[in-house]
Amino acid sequence: MGKLSGIKVIDLSLFLPGPMLTMMMADHGAEVIKVEPPTGDPARAMEPVEAGQSVWFRNLNRGKQALALDLKSDEGRERLWQLLADADVMIEGFRPGVMKRLGFDYDAVAAKNPRIVYCSVSAFGQEGEMAHHPAHDLAVQALSGFLSVNDGPDGMPVVPGVPSADMAAGLNGLSAVLMALIGREKSGKGDYVDIAMFDAMLPWCAHIAGEAIQGGNSPTSRTQRSLGGAAFYNVYRTADGLHVVLGGREVKFAKSLLTALDRTDLLPLAEMDAGEMQQALTDFLRETFATKSRDQWVAWFADKDVAFSPVLDFREALDQDFVREKGLLVEAGGSHQIAPAFRFRSDEKWQPSDAPELSE
Structure with missing residues (x-):
């Protein structure tokens, strides 16, 4: 029940x-x-x-x-x-x-x-x-x-x-x-x-449009930290024409990646305001990601503590092992x-049901 x-x-x-x-x-x-x-x-x-x-x-x-x-x-x-x-x-x-x-x-x-x-x-x-x-x-x-x-x-x-x-x-x-x-x-x-x-x-705009909410200017993607203005919250093209993302702006992630890439000199840029102040870091990452294929980067990041993900299409997303594992x-x-996005421990395991045909 x-x-x-x-x-x-x-x-x-x-x-x-x-x-x-x-x-x-x-x-x-x-x-x-x-x-x-x-x-x-x-x-x-x-x-x-x-x-x-x-x-x-x-x-x-x-x-x-x-x-x-x-x-x-x-x-x-x-x-x-x-x-x-x-x-x-x-x-x-x-x-x-x-x-x-x-x-x-x-x-x-x-x-x-x-x-x-x-x-x-x-x-x-x-x-x-x-x-x-x-x-x-x-x-x-x-x-x-x-x-x-x-x-x-x-x-x-x-x-x-x-x-x-x-x-x-x-x-x-x-x-x-x-x-x-x-x-x-x-x-x-x-x-x-x-x-x-x-x-x-x-x-849903509270985290991106704070200045506009208080009566100021509207956010723009190129300067907003969550919309593409931050180097560590951005989309990058890979050598095979696919894409990856860095999805965490925390300094610990920046330090982990830039240490692995031997470019800790760029670390201060990751803490600066989004937009022009981070452009040199964004440019470096753009050039770096363009040197390997998407799947090569997936393998490279496997042992690194960085908020990184490949950009998957829906076929790839739905075919992931953990989607099957969770029964999604x-x-x-x-x-x-x-499957439903929320399930209760006390309920029986969810079973799919038919959609109804139209009756008079």
Whole structure:
């Protein structure tokens, strides 16, 4: 029995943030009923397909039930009311105002089920001047400042490899829902939480945008210690055209590496401000890493206390021995699934489950 056994969740969300939130609940025992439009969640059609289902859809919707409902019809709305009658949690990801027009806003649902924990996930929240502005992850990252430092050497922002705003919203939504469930144990009443992707993403800049937060200038990648301005927190090209990273700025790591390279004279530069002050050290490391292949550097660093890693593609990352050792990628029934990121010692070993087909 999972930690959330006995919790019933009605999930009206599509694509990424909401489905990720409810899948994490399903992974830990919650009964999740995914309510989809008659055409289904668009993620069902996203390639690639494995064992008859989208890999994306399966890895965000496993362990759920799925029900197709037309919420514009009387029959569809009545069926949803039946599902909500004894539900503990409701998740929706429509644009602000849609649920109210359908008759399923928080006030309407809580009037019939005051114990419901109701979570809305949107780009900018349910109220305010940006509430109705359409946006997916990329636009939210652009408006929150993060895209400005997701740039190449030429300063041109590039499309991020991680949908951080989507993921931040899902994680914040899960945390808020669980807090509300704990609060309900004390008060007997549910609650409403308005999760905005923008709001969820913004706190993630505290370590890089301190000056801007206090009213000053924005960070730039070439001068910020965590964005590419520090020699020991940077990406380096190797002789075979691949890449490695130094991922720890602590002086002990700099001393370890520069001693091994017989260049302790450069050690004082590692303690200077990021940017121009460290440029000579960065240039030396760039020239040095260009002399061996990525795998040669991996072997060279094996006995050295330095925060070093090769840059792997996803195939290489998923094929690592420790991924298999920890059971982080599981094959079952001809399909591959990424295991939950958190597991409890008291729980039984996690087993992958199917994602639901769409039913009437």
